[in-house]
Amino acid sequence: MKPTSIYQAWQYPRRSTASIMMQVMLSLVPGTVLMMHWLGPGVLINWVVLIAASVLCEATVMRLRQRSIKTALNDGSIVLAAWLLALCIPPSLPISQLIVGAVTLSVLGKHVYGGLGQNPFNPAMVGYAVLLISFPKTMTLWFDPNLAVSWTTPAVWADWWNLKWFANPSVAPWDSITQATPLDRLREFRNQSASVSINSLHTSPWRELSVAWLMGGVYLLARGVIRWHIPVAVLTAAIIALTVQSYLSPNTTLPVWSAMLYGGMVFGAFYVATDPVTAPSSVRARLLYGASIGLLSVILRTHSNYPEGFAFAVLLMNASVPLLDRWFVLDKRS
Amino acid sequence: MSSSAIHALPGGLALSAPMDAHIDATIHELDLQPSYYLPLINYSRTVLHPEVKSGDCVLGGEQLAPGVVAPTSGTLTEIRQHPWPHPSHTQVPTLVLESDGRDEFQQFTVIDHTQVGVEEILNRLENSAIHGLGGAAFNTANKIRRAYEHKNLTLIINAVECEPGINCDDALMQQHPSEVLQACNAIRQWLRLPSAVLAIENDKQTAITALRDDQTPDLTSIKITELPTIYPSGAESPLVQRLTGIKLQPGERATDAGVLCLNVATVLSIHDALMGQAAVDRIVSISTQSLQHSMNLRVRFGTPLKAVIEFAREHNTAIEAAWRSNTQTIRIGGPLSGFAMDMLNAPVLASTNALIVGKEHPLNEATACIRCSECATVCPVNLLPQELYAAAASEQLDTAARYSLDACLLCGCCDLVCPASIPLTPWFRFAKDATRQKQQSDAAAEVARLLSEKHSNRVQRRAIEKEQQEAARRAAAAQRQNSAQDIKAALTRVKNKRPGSGS
Numbered sequence: 001m002k003p004t005s006i007y008q009a010w011q012y013p014r015r016s017t018a019s020i021m022m023q024v025m026l027s028l029v030p031g032t033v034l035m036m037h038w039l040g041p042g043v044l045i046n047w048v049v050l051i052a053a054s055v056l057c058e059a060t061v062m063r064l065r066q067r068s069i070k071t072a073l074n075d076g077s078i079v080l081a082a083w084l085l086a087l088c089i090p091p092s093l094p095i096s097q098l099i100v101g102a103v104t105l106s107v108l109g110k111h112v113y114g115g116l117g118q119n120p121f122n123p124a125m126v127g128y129a130v131l132l133i134s135f136p137k138t139m140t141l142w143f144d145p146n147l148a149v150s151w152t153t154p155a156v157w158a159d160w161w162n163l164k165w166f167a168n169p170s171v172a173p174w175d176s177i178t179q180a181t182p183l184d185r186l187r188e189f190r191n192q193s194a195s196v197s198i199n200s201l202h203t204s205p206w207r208e209l210s211v212a213w214l215m216g217g218v219y220l221l222a223r224g225v226i227r228w229h230i231p232v233a234v235l236t237a238a239i240i241a242l243t244v245q246s247y248l249s250p251n252t253t254l255p256v257w258s259a260m261l262y263g264g265m266v267f268g269a270f271y272v273a274t275d276p277v278t279a280p281s282s283v284r285a286r287l288l289y290g291a292s293i294g295l296l297s298v299i300l301r302t303h304s305n306y307p308e309g310f311a312f313a314v315l316l317m318n319a320s321v322p323l324l325d326r327w328f329v330l331d332k333r334s
Numbered sequence: 335m336s337s338s339a340i341h342a343l344p345g346g347l348a349l350s351a352p353m354d355a356h357i358d359a360t361i362h363e364l365d366l367q368p369s370y371y372l373p374l375i376n377y378s379r380t381v382l383h384p385e386v387k388s389g390d391c392v393l394g395g396e397q398l399a400p401g402v403v404a405p406t407s408g409t410l411t412e413i414r415q416h417p418w419p420h421p422s423h424t425q426v427p428t429l430v431l432e433s434d435g436r437d438e439f440q441q442f443t444v445i446d447h448t449q450v451g452v453e454e455i456l457n458r459l460e461n462s463a464i465h466g467l468g469g470a471a472f473n474t475a476n477k478i479r480r481a482y483e484h485k486n487l488t489l490i491i492n493a494v495e496c497e498p499g500i501n502c503d504d505a506l507m508q509q510h511p512s513e514v515l516q517a518c519n520a521i522r523q524w525l526r527l528p529s530a531v532l533a534i535e536n537d538k539q540t541a542i543t544a545l546r547d548d549q550t551p552d553l554t555s556i557k558i559t560e561l562p563t564i565y566p567s568g569a570e571s572p573l574v575q576r577l578t579g580i581k582l583q584p585g586e587r588a589t590d591a592g593v594l595c596l597n598v599a600t601v602l603s604i605h606d607a608l609m610g611q612a613a614v615d616r617i618v619s620i621s622t623q624s625l626q627h628s629m630n631l632r633v634r635f636g637t638p639l640k641a642v643i644e645f646a647r648e649h650n651t652a653i654e655a656a657w658r659s660n661t662q663t664i665r666i667g668g669p670l671s672g673f674a675m676d677m678l679n680a681p682v683l684a685s686t687n688a689l690i691v692g693k694e695h696p697l698n699e700a701t702a703c704i705r706c707s708e709c710a711t712v713c714p715v716n717l718l719p720q721e722l723y724a725a726a727a728s729e730q731l732d733t734a735a736r737y738s739l740d741a742c743l744l745c746g747c748c749d750l751v752c753p754a755s756i757p758l759t760p761w762f763r764f765a766k767d768a769t770r771q772k773q774q775s776d777a778a779a780e781v782a783r784l785l786s787e788k789h790s791n792r793v794q795r796r797a798i799e800k801e802q803q804e805a806a807r808r809a810a811a812a813q814r815q816n817s818a819q820d821i822k823a824a825l826t827r828v829k830n831k832r833p834g835s836g837s
Contacts (some may be wrong), residue, residue, distance in 0.1 A: 012349075012750040012751070014700075014750065014751055014752070014753065014755075015708070015751070015753045015754050016754075016755075017701055017702075017704055017706075017754050019755045020706060020753055067720075070699060075701060077704070115701040115702065116701075116704065117702035117703050117704050117705065118702070128464075168593075183628055225650055227707065227711075274705045275705050276704050276705045276707060279705070281705055281707060281710065281718050281721055282710075282718055295416070325721065329718075329721075329736055329737060
């Protein structure tokens with residue numbers, strides 16, 4: 001007889017899927033608020049539009065699949081995925097592109113595979129990769145935080161409106177308001193074979209944000225929402241790879257700690273690589289998975305066309321999860 | 335043994351009964367029932383062949399089928415399909431024994447273990463149908479036979495009883511501490527071991543005190559070891575791991591590693607069997623759903639569940655109230671490892687250690703597994719329940735076997751923590767059952783294949799033999815013909831000669 005549903009005699013305080021998602025979102029709040037504070041209203045617009053569009057898309061797909069919309073939205077997984085994507089994209093990204101991101105995340109990231117729990121690839125990273133490849137120009141434009149931030153002047157809000165709807169900066173030409181991120185600058189240095197001067201990089205607010213993500217991650221570890229294996233493996237492998245790199249070519253690399261904090265490494269280690277659906281299940285497989293992501297993202301960061309390689313590293317390793325799961329079936333027992 | 339000698343369990347949950355629980359440790363006796371139902375099936379679901387027929391009059395303790403003895407004297411009225419206490423809710427061939435009210439027992443001799451060989455003792459256990467009373471109901475004689483061959487045998491008496499709501503062993507040790515210790519010591523002497531460990535969870539202080547107070551000097555060879563309260567320390571492989579540090583591999587039994595674990599109540603029934611008394615009953619705990627109220631009852635095997643519950647309702651108002659709140663369904667076994675049962679004419683068997691009465695809390699509807707691994711964290715035998723579930727739910731039994739479905743204890747820890755409320759253990763139970771059925775049908779198919787192979791070989795051999803016989807016959811006929819012709823020719827020659835020679 002196949003089990004259909006069970007009754008349980010013993011009551012035990014159990015965590016629900018929704019509460020796990022809530023914990024993760026809670027830990028994202030400080031970093032998100034800081035990001036909005038430092039990078040301007042664009043981040044807030046991204047956040048609202050991405051979440052709203054993704055939820056709408058999720059509901060539509062569930063309707064088409066004739067499944068319960070309520071169940072799908074109650075677990076909070078789609079909100080979390082959209083939230084994570086919102087933290088990876090530049091504040092200036094036009095709304096049309098945001099919607100492309102939301103649809104990709106929900107449909108291509110999740111539902112073509114059968115919905116929550118079935119997707120082999122991290123939905124937020126699928127959304128990110130599609131946006132990055134489709135819109136390379138807008139996806140790599142980041143505003144100078146010193147110029148772009150204004151939460152009080154209506155004129156600036158109007159500019160944001162123009163920018164987000166029509167991709168048209170009315171205040172000034174792009175060049176004068178945008179700024180290369182530290183890793184972009186680093187790539188430029190490397191391409192020109194110039195030696196890196198850390199003072200010429202605009203390190204704020206990237207460093208501070210990484211610290212915020214680190215603290216959020218520590219909170220999740222303390223609450224037992226994520227386990228230490230993947231983030232520790234990612235960060236350790238990345239530190240080792242960056243150290244080796246800095247010995248091999250000291251002129252074109254940043255100090256290891258700066259390199260760790262300026263990109264998306266910390267965010268990815270705690271919030272992207274730890275997605276349980278797309279990570280392997282056994283402990284040894286998780287260590288290998290995390291270490292490969294750390295290593296791959298350093299390699300991609302240095303040798304690919306993109307300044308940051310975390311998303312692609314995660315997607316590549318997502319693809320290898322079935323293999324890892326096969327290799328490490330019985331790790332804890334033997 | 336100090337608590338530092340106890341190894342940590344890789345998973346498990348710290349569960350305990352409610353602090354203010356009223357556990358009635360008196361062992362109530364159930365009156366003789368008009369009929370008893372004895373399923374002709376064993377724990378591995380092999381159908382047993384009865385050695386009696388309907389209409390036979392039997393005495394209590396008399397063997398009716400391998401592993402089945404009569405719980406009292408009476409007449410076997412029929413063999414029919416009857417429910418049995420199993421989560422499959424199926425009916426199996428069952429002997430119905432009509433009690434004659436005299437409750438007479440067959441007389442057995444007392445076996446002195448210093449005088450007779452091991453085989454005789456094991457035969458007695460076999461004939462007395464001694465089964466483990468801890469919950470799995472293994473054949474005790476087989477278990478001891480496997481363990482007996484080991485040189486460095488460790489004897490563990492399992493009185494851990496780690497699941498809240500089950501307290502039959504607790505009650506037994508509280509009420510009969512000296513009998514328990516004497517039985518343990520007798521087994522230890524029989525197995526020629528210098529000492530044995532009696533493992534008990536440290537929340538049973540009344541029983542521990544009772545045992546310690548009773549330890550007379552010659553019984554010091556039974557070491558009482560207190561275990562911290564972690565479910566499921568009382569299951570065999572976690573217990574072996576905690577006490578000896580030996581990690582059993584999937585499919586490996588404790589006896590393979592030289593450890594013999596016997597439940598404390600089983601030890602008493604072994605002792606009874608050797609002393610010539612039939613062991614035809616067990617203690618059953620009956621609790622309310624909240625586990626606030628619990629009582630213990632000595633019940634003969636084959637007693638319908640209904641009779642047990644009626645007795646409990648009469649003697650315990652809390653159980654009566656819980657029964658009234660309910661939907662006529664009870665749970666057999668503990669709150670975690672048990673299963674729901676609505677066929678209350680099913681009998682009590684050796685594995686029926688507890689009953690829970692009352693309305694159960696429906697779980698939330700199961701949602702998608704997000705592979706969060708909470709289940710793997712609490713699994714006491716280090717399995718990956720999330721992967722096992724995926725395999726079991728898609729009926730990929732080979733994959734489930736690769737993830738060591740075999741090693742799963744069905745303890746239910748994973749069910750309790752799953753954020754998606756997935757009924758994991760029921761799925762594993764289903765997959766285990768399906769695997770067993772597949773193995774049995776595979777074995778049957780193998781037997782059929784061998785038979786048909788034998789048949790075709792035989793047919794072929796017969797054909798060849800027939801061919802050879804035919805050839806031999808033809809050869810013989812030819813020879814006969816030849817020799818007949820020779821004779822004829824000779825006669826002709828003689829005939830032809832004769833006139834000539836006569837002339």
